[in-house]
Amino acid sequence: MRQAARHLSQLYERHLSAAGLTPTQFSILGMLGRGPSLTMVELAQALVMERTTLVRALRPLLRSGLVADAAITRRRQLTLTPGGEARLAAAGVHWRAAQDEFERRFGPRRAAWLRRELFRVTRAV
Numbered sequence: 001m002r003q004a005a006r007h008l009s010q011l012y013e014r015h016l017s018a019a020g021l022t023p024t025q026f027s028i029l030g031m032l033g034r035g036p037s038l039t040m041v042e043l044a045q046a047l048v049m050e051r052t053t054l055v056r057a058l059r060p061l062l063r064s065g066l067v068a069d070a071a072i073t074r075r076r077q078l079t080l081t082p083g084g085e086a087r088l089a090a091a092g093v094h095w096r097a098a099q100d101e102f103e104r105r106f107g108p109r110r111a112a113w114l115r116r117e118l119f120r121v122t123r124a125v
Contacts, residue, residue, distance in 0.1 A: 008102070015098035019091035024049075024057045026095060029088040032067060032080040039075045048122075 012023040021029070031046050032038060038046070044054045058078070061067040066084035069076045080088070103111045 011102060012095070012098045015094040015101070016091055019087065019094045021087065021091050022057070024053075025061055026088070026091050028054075028057060028061060029066065029080060029084055029091070032078060033085065033088050037077040037079040039077060041075075043078060 009023060012026075016023055016026050019026075027047055028043070031043060040051060040054065044051045047054065049057075058067060061084070062069060064083075065081055066087050068079050068081050070079075071077075106114070
């Protein structure tokens with residue numbers, strides 16, 4: 001499973017690099033694009049990531065102005081900026097190209113089956 005995950009990561013990295021994002025950064029922008037704001041804890045939980053890993057992936061997004069953070073009480077609230085929304089939209093084309101390439105190589109029916117099974121794994125583990 002780990003080897004397959006690395007191969008799939010490389011496929012998405014190759015496509016998303018054209019948008020200047022890593023797959024993890026794309027996931028962060030996508031999650032923030034779903035709602036008004038999330039705390040660091042909420043975002044880490046939603047992405048199933050360690051907080052330190054999230055902080056490392058967030059730094060370039062904050063520096064480039066794609067994500068904004070505001071300290072509300074003692075919690076950091078993260079929001080997608082208009083620049084982040086634009087980058088997410090542009091990167092969506094590359095993400096879709098990665099999806100399409102995977103389906104061409106693996107087959108649409110098998111790809112759909114694999115997605116369902118992996119979703120079941122996320123629920124079971």
